[in-house]
Amino acid sequence: MTDSGLLVANLSVAYAGSVTALRGVSLRVPRGSIVTVLGANGAGKTTLVRAVTGLLFVHDGKIREGTITFNGKPIHTASATAVVKHGICQVPEGRMLFPRLTAEENLLCGAATRRRSPEIDLDLERVYQLFPVLGERRRQPAGLLSGGEQQMLAVGRALMARPRLLICDELSLGLAPMVVAELFRLLRQLNETEEMSILVIEQNARVALENSHYGYVLETGQMVVEGDSGTLRADPHVQELYLGGAGEAKAAYQALVRQYRNAIA
Amino acid sequence: MRSRLVTDYRQDLAIFKTRPQKVIVAVVAGLAVAFPFVFSSDFTPPLGFPWRAWLTAANLALIASIGAAAFNLLLGYTHQVSVAHAAFLMLGTMTAGYLGSIHHVSFWVILPISLLVGAVVGALVGLPALRFRGLYLLVATFGVHFFFLQVYKTFQTSFFGFNAIRFPAPEVPVWLAQLGVFTPDAEGRVLIQGDFRWYWVLLPIAVLSIAYMSNVIRLREGRAFRAIAQHDVSASLTGIDVTATKLRAFAISSAFVTMSGVLGSYYLRARGEDSFPFEVVLFYAIMVIVGGFSSTQGAVLGALFFYFFPTFFDWFRSRAPVVRDIKFLQAYANEINLAGFGILIIIVLVFRPGGLVGVWRSLKGYWGRWPFST
Amino acid sequence: MPLDKFLQLLLSGISLGAIYALVALGFVLVFKATSVLNFAHGSFLMLAAYLTSTLLGSLGLPFAVGLLVVALSLAVLGVVLHYTVMQWMVGKAFFSVVLVTVGMEIVIRAVILVFWGPLERGRVQGLPQGTFSVGGAVIPYVNLIILAAAGILVLAFLVFFNRSRMGLHMRAVADNLEAATAMGIDRNVVYAGAWAIGLLLAGVGGVLYAHFSPSVNLGLGVIGLRAFPAAILGGIDSVPGAIVGGMIVALVENIGAGYLGAQWRDVIAFGIMFLVLLWRPSGLFGTKELIRV
Ligand SMILES: Nc1ncnc2c1ncn2[C@@H]1O[C@H](COP(=O)(O)OP(=O)(O)OP(=O)(O)O)[C@@H](O)[C@H]1O
Ligand SMILES: [Mg+2]
Numbered sequence: 025m026t027d028s029g030l031l032v033a034n035l036s037v038a039y040a041g042s043v044t045a046l047r048g049v050s051l052r053v054p055r056g057s058i059v060t061v062l063g064a065n066g067a068g069k070t071t072l073v074r075a076v077t078g079l080l081f082v083h084d085g086k087i088r089e090g091t092i093t094f095n096g097k098p099i100h101t102a103s104a105t106a107v108v109k110h111g112i113c114q115v116p117e118g119r120m121l122f123p124r125l126t127a128e129e130n131l132l133c134g135a136a137t138r139r140r141s142p143e144i145d146l147d148l149e150r151v152y153q154l155f156p157v158l159g160e161r162r163r164q165p166a167g168l169l170s171g172g173e174q175q176m177l178a179v180g181r182a183l184m185a186r187p188r189l190l191i192c193d194e195l196s197l198g199l200a201p202m203v204v205a206e207l208f209r210l211l212r213q214l215n216e217t218e219e220m221s222i223l224v225i226e227q228n229a230r231v232a233l234e235n236s237h238y239g240y241v242l243e244t245g246q247m248v249v250e251g252d253s254g255t256l257r258a259d260p261h262v263q264e265l266y267l268g269g270a271g272e273a274k275a276a277y278q279a280l281v282r283q284y285r286n287a288i289a
Numbered sequence: 290m291r292s293r294l295v296t297d298y299r300q301d302l303a304i305f306k307t308r309p310q311k312v313i314v315a316v317v318a319g320l321a322v323a324f325p326f327v328f329s330s331d332f333t334p335p336l337g338f339p340w341r342a343w344l345t346a347a348n349l350a351l352i353a354s355i356g357a358a359a360f361n362l363l364l365g366y367t368h369q370v371s372v373a374h375a376a377f378l379m380l381g382t383m384t385a386g387y388l389g390s391i392h393h394v395s396f397w398v399i400l401p402i403s404l405l406v407g408a409v410v411g412a413l414v415g416l417p418a419l420r421f422r423g424l425y426l427l428v429a430t431f432g433v434h435f436f437f438l439q440v441y442k443t444f445q446t447s448f449f450g451f452n453a454i455r456f457p458a459p460e461v462p463v464w465l466a467q468l469g470v471f472t473p474d475a476e477g478r479v480l481i482q483g484d485f486r487w488y489w490v491l492l493p494i495a496v497l498s499i500a501y502m503s504n505v506i507r508l509r510e511g512r513a514f515r516a517i518a519q520h521d522v523s524a525s526l527t528g529i530d531v532t533a534t535k536l537r538a539f540a541i542s543s544a545f546v547t548m549s550g551v552l553g554s555y556y557l558r559a560r561g562e563d564s565f566p567f568e569v570v571l572f573y574a575i576m577v578i579v580g581g582f583s584s585t586q587g588a589v590l591g592a593l594f595f596y597f598f599p600t601f602f603d604w605f606r607s608r609a610p611v612v613r614d615i616k617f618l619q620a621y622a623n624e625i626n627l628a629g630f631g632i633l634i635i636i637v638l639v640f641r642p643g644g645l646v647g648v649w650r651s652l653k654g655y656w657g658r659w660p661f662s663t
Numbered sequence: 664m665p666l667d668k669f670l671q672l673l674l675s676g677i678s679l680g681a682i683y684a685l686v687a688l689g690f691v692l693v694f695k696a697t698s699v700l701n702f703a704h705g706s707f708l709m710l711a712a713y714l715t716s717t718l719l720g721s722l723g724l725p726f727a728v729g730l731l732v733v734a735l736s737l738a739v740l741g742v743v744l745h746y747t748v749m750q751w752m753v754g755k756a757f758f759s760v761v762l763v764t765v766g767m768e769i770v771i772r773a774v775i776l777v778f779w780g781p782l783e784r785g786r787v788q789g790l791p792q793g794t795f796s797v798g799g800a801v802i803p804y805v806n807l808i809i810l811a812a813a814g815i816l817v818l819a820f821l822v823f824f825n826r827s828r829m830g831l832h833m834r835a836v837a838d839n840l841e842a843a844t845a846m847g848i849d850r851n852v853v854y855a856g857a858w859a860i861g862l863l864l865a866g867v868g869g870v871l872y873a874h875f876s877p878s879v880n881l882g883l884g885v886i887g888l889r890a891f892p893a894a895i896l897g898g899i900d901s902v903p904g905a906i907v908g909g910m911i912v913a914l915v916e917n918i919g920a921g922y923l924g925a926q927w928r929d930v931i932a933f934g935i936m937f938l939v940l941l942w943r944p945s946g947l948f949g950t951k952e953l954i955r956v
Binding site for chain 2: 748755759760761762763765767769770773774776777885888892895934936944945946
């Protein structure tokens with residue numbers, strides 16, 4: 025066991041002094057791996073992200089207990105700025121772009137903690153290569169981009185921080201399957217070519233487990249299952265709750281879909 | 290905290306809900322009655338504490354508490370931000386000046402008339418609130434202030450020349466005067482003069498006005514107010530007549546501010562155009578926010594704070610040992626008083642953004658839970 | 664000649680408008696970046712005007728040097744105020760924060776009284792005092808210098824705001840605070856920067872106004888209040904709105920007061936704002952729903 029990567033140990037978080045959102049959560053994102061955290065609405069996934077990235081204070085939340093370390097350094101008391109400087113950047117839930125800034129300005133904000141240098145311009149070009157659409161729309165306000173383009177912009181913005189750990193909160197939300205597949209392919213590519221660790225928070229369990237090495241399941245503030253992504257995919261509990269059921273239930277569902285299609289045709 | 294379960298609607302509407310609350314009210318009432326007797330006595334406290342000045346401060350605070358409660362009704366409960374407060378004080382002064390000083394109408398008749406005038410003009414001033422919101426409304430009512438100031442100046446110069454408007458001392462109503470408790474002056478009249486008498490006039494008026502306003506807030510009207518404060522479009526969907534409710538809030542608030550303007554004019558005896566700088570509005574904002582936003586008690590506490598603190602601070606600066614020897618503080622007495630007040634406001638708000646009422650509530654909570662409080 | 668008078672009022676209105684634009688710009692910047700409605704803005708301008716009357720008037724510093732000194736002092740004051748006071752009010756109830764600025768204004772007024780006393784001081788006359796005439800209107804050189812100085816500063820501000828890294832961070836914080844924090848932008852640095860620049864603009868406004876107004880007195884805070892109609896008329900969260908708004912308010916006010924009498928200045932300034940608001944309830948360039956109180 026090395027201490028490189030992200031290590032969350034026994035983390036408890038409460039909002040507004042009383043609403044407990046996480047209870048004794050532990051998690052590990054080893055360096056160079058893709059780890060996913062699954063969970064239904066309100067399970068506490070975003071809270072976990074906020075705790076790691078130092079954003080709890082924005083929502084009047086506090087870490088009650090537990091520690092978070094990144095490459096051996098404790099970060100649970102660090103400011104959001106310090107966390108980014110440590111090399112952790114996120115693609116926040118709901119994208120959280122700067123709607124009135126242009127696409128390019130959004131990207132430059134991603135490099136906010138970096139020293140001014142020509143490398144930033146190179147990284148900008150790299151993002152435009154990864155997402156050519158963004159290059160075409162660089163002068164447009166981010167608020168006017170389409171949903172998919174906005175998500176690409178959010179990913180690009182996080183990449184501009186040159187993160188060693190990228191956290192994506194519900195990347196797939198509201199996007200067409202094609203776009204989701206595209207984004208995940210990119211994440212794997214970044215993971216393989218640049219050794220970037222990635223923490224993927226998802227409700228779309230199928231995509232998440234197909235594209236990760238290891239997975240956790242969070243339920244009402246507690247971790248309930250963890251394991252290799254392949255193992256989790258075969259787990260009946262996970263299948264039933266997060267993969268739309270198996271066997272009979274799935275068949276019945278597909279029959280229903282077929283029936284509906286015929287009816288509207 | 291001792292838990293209190295409400296089991297029927299009547300309990301919920303009760304004014305004083307718990308035993309301790311009743312006790313507190315009784316104690317406050319007792320203090321309010323004893324106050325003027327104590328502070329008008331010929332007692333010389335140590336260190337030259339200005340004994341009688343407290344009675345003056347109390348009277349000013351009583352007048353201001355009406356205005357502060359009215360300000361709070363509009364701002365704290367309907368969230369309509371209006372800074373036309375001083376404009377209605379001017380309206381009160383003009384009403385009193387025109388009727389009382391020129392036409393010699395009795396003070397007691399002017400009071401209800403000023404309520405009426407204030408309500409009508411208030412509803413008119415409230416009209417822009419139907420179109421502007423938030424900050425835009427706030428600044429639009431800035432304009433109302435400066436417009437009234439101009440009207441006031443014109444009024445004063447055309448009826449009173451360049452002098453301030455002077456107000457006669459009001460008389461005690463005949464039936465009261467005949468009770469025999471008062472000694473009439475040489476002409477057989479009983480005038481309301483001096484802090485002691487004024488206190489007894491202002492206290493009941495303030496209590497009645499504030500009770501009326503808290504009642505408005507507590508009952509159906511108040512729920513409508515709070516509904517628009519949250520979101521006026523949704524409020525209209527629940528069947529609340531938003532236009533009428535907003536205008537009513539403006540009318541009620543303005544009526545009482547106007548009346549407090551009349552009281553202030555008679556109490557201070559003279560008012561001129563420099564009595565109404567824009568800061569007056571800010572002073573009322575200080576009372577409402579430092580006292581505690583969205584709370585009538587807060588507004589009253591704020592008014593008391595606003596008048597008592599400077600009296601206290603002035604005494605502290607000029608008489609307290611060690612402090613009185615600092616030359617700088619004595620050379621710039623007024624400036625230091627001003628700065629002390631400003632700094633205190635900042636300190637209160639930095640440490641207690643909920644205002645004085647918040648302090649009161651946490652104390653109450655602490656003692657309510659005692660000995661288990663942490 | 665009625666046309667001459669109009670031209671005269673128009674031209675002096677433009678110089679006044681340049682000052683108003685500066686003042687409104689500082690006010691809007693602080694509001695936009697930190698969401699604080701700064702009631703003390705006028706007193707900062709007043710403080711700068713008093714400093715000007717001492718540094719440039721009594722001590723006779725050259726205009727450019729004095730301008731720099733006063734502007735930088737106010738910028739430093741802005742940073743200090745943020746870290747000593749306003750920092751603790753971040754995220755607190757809107758009106759509580761507003762009142763803290765009212766408290767600051769009271770304190771500044773007291774400070775001015777201590778150092779300069781209640782008596783008014785004469786106009787600062789460090790600049791060339793001559794005049795020239797254009798088509799029948801007499802224009803003091805001072806007005807031209809004021810216009811030029813204000814114009815340069817507005818341009819410099821726009822470049823800073825739209826092109827610099829700090830400007831970008833300010834716009835990001837104004838647009839989405841949480842996202843900016845998530846990207847590692849330190850909001851305290853941005854807020855301190857906004858206060859510094861807001862006060863710097865008010866400071867320059869004060870220096871210029873001390874050369875423009877007949878006297879430096881405790882009533883100058885009212886010019887700061889002009890930031891309100893100017894900013895509101897333009898749309899309170901809009902930078903171009905502040906510039907246009909300041910110009911419009913000054914022109915209408917100056918021309919209106921020229922014909923109706925000086926006592927109508929305040930009423931006209933707020934009246935024009937009122938009319939614009941009736942037509943567009945969120946100003947010329949503003950965002951619709953601003954605060955939920
Ligand atoms: N700002 C807040 N204040 C109080 N409680 C909050 C706050 N944010 C979240 N919570 C509570 O914390 C719990 C976890 O919320 P969280 O947003 O972390 O869930 P999530 O797993 O991200 O859900 P979703 O899939 O809907 O995004 C929920 O019960 C929620 O009500
Ligand atoms: Mg979430």
